[in-house]
Amino acid sequence: MIPAIASENRKFFSTRIWWILLLCMVAYVAFVVALIAVVIHFAEGVGAPQGTIGTPYSLPASMAYVFPATIGALAITSEYRHQTLTPTFLATPRRGIVLGAKLIGAVPIGLVLGVMASLTALAVGGGTLGLLGDDTSLGLASSWRDLVLGALAMAMWTLIGLSFGALVRSQVAAIVILLVFSQVVEPILRMVPMGVPAMSHVVKFLPGAAGEALAGGGQVYGVGSVEGVVGLPAWGGALTMAAYVAVFAVVGYVVSMRRDVT
Amino acid sequence: MLELRGLTKRFGRLTAVDDLTIDISPGRVTGFLGPNGAGKTTTLRMALGLVKPTAGTATFDGKTYRQLAIPMRQVGASLEATSFHPGRTALNHLLTLAPPARVPDSRCMQVLEFVGLGPGAKRRVGQFSLGMRARLSLASALLGDPPTLLLDEPVNGLDPEGIAWMRRMLRALAAEGRTVLISSHLLSEVYQTADDVVILSRGRAVYTGSLVDLESSGQRVTVVSTPDPPAFARLAARLGWQLAGHPEGYAVSGPTAAEIGDAAAGAGIVLHQLATRSDSLETAFLALTEGQGSIR
């Protein structure tokens, strides 16, 4: 298993796409966090009591999770796209080991992405609020908790993307589905509880909602925005994300990974 | 030793490989021949655990590819040189394979230099020519210094110098006692390299044995040039040889070059050329594989 993980690690760092996506993620997080910090400033300016609007620190896992998910998906779909599964399986013929090595190898990579996203949120969010003369909320333990668990949520998203890619195989299909689901489908589904409150018990298990629950977010498309409805606790969000990884990986292994490589 | 036993692959209604039972022996270069679509690549992919056989087994000294402890140390394979990430350099491609092959990183540069890719080591494979890809594919196969080599169309894309180099290298590897299997759809490509040939047609082995035996089973064609064609034609008619027109004179079927030379000398006919062509092999090959059509 260890040689297979080393191999996956080298594959990841020997093409350029990872740092392009990393830079895009950092830029996007910086933009969103700065924007929300300004919104918080003006909302509090018109009389909302301080702290009730929330902080910008949990935003990466709400808004930028397509980046780690895409990086994860590429780790396997690019092998299908460039037919590199042939040398991969020649080197490691047991395909379950290949999938396992990809997942384990993606953990540190996902954590680095998550830490980069949280550091960006901390620097840009804290900096913007500070410049505007607002409370940065960095005295609150919850802000730091959001930053740490947000990094974990981003790492989980890398694994969800990877296992989803293992199932879908096609690079284009995997990325299009990830984008459409995260930017369109889930945001729409999350609005359903506003009309049908009972649906919140289903909607809170959507992957984006689970990630937000882990990262302490929820103020964006929030499940929690409906009166009397609470989302999952952080540990519940983490377990839900892990369940997605497990289901995609097992189904992906059975349905996709065992196919003939021709 | 690679042993195929009843190896069969069906894709829907098409039987790509049909009940193949052959042994590929060590110490020899075996040519794996057949027209396009005969099932060569499918056979190799089954042997390497990439394609699941419909029936039958392929084993290396008794073990399937998946059972090998460190596969790349036991079997080196190159399959149609397309399997590279275009954004990765040649050296990095090999470095991704070094840990599972359990070879030191230094071995990667070593094999790149061996296949003549030393100067291109740090270039992205996307910029490589077909011949450079063929060399890189070979470098991956050699990475683990394996006793068995399975190479699918290894000379595809190589320049004449590269082809000559490849021949020498494959002969040397077999001389060291390794098992070497090379596929091709052209007999002339393996003619100077292979000891044995397996000829596939429509997924079935239609000939298994040495090249020498195959050659003698085919019709011999000898090309003759002479300054006195009418006299030679009369001689051929008298001796019952089959003559055909040829750009350089006549193509004679039936007798050996020695028989023709002796008879011409006896009849006082001057010959400027007397050459047995490997066309005879090509003829035998075509006769064995005819009827498949070029593509199934």
Ligand SMILES: Nc1ncnc2c1ncn2[C@@H]1O[C@H](COP(=O)(O)OP(=O)(O)OP(=O)(O)O)[C@@H](O)[C@H]1O
């Ligand atoms: N994945 C697949 N699905 C369906 N048919 C396939 C598949 N792979 C190969 N075939 C068919 O199996 C037959 C054998 O193909 P194969 O690639 O093994 O031939 P080949 O001898 O390697 O030919 P070539 O000289 O062109 O490389 C062909 O008819 C091909 O169309």
Ligand SMILES: [Mg+2]
């Ligand atoms: Mg082929």
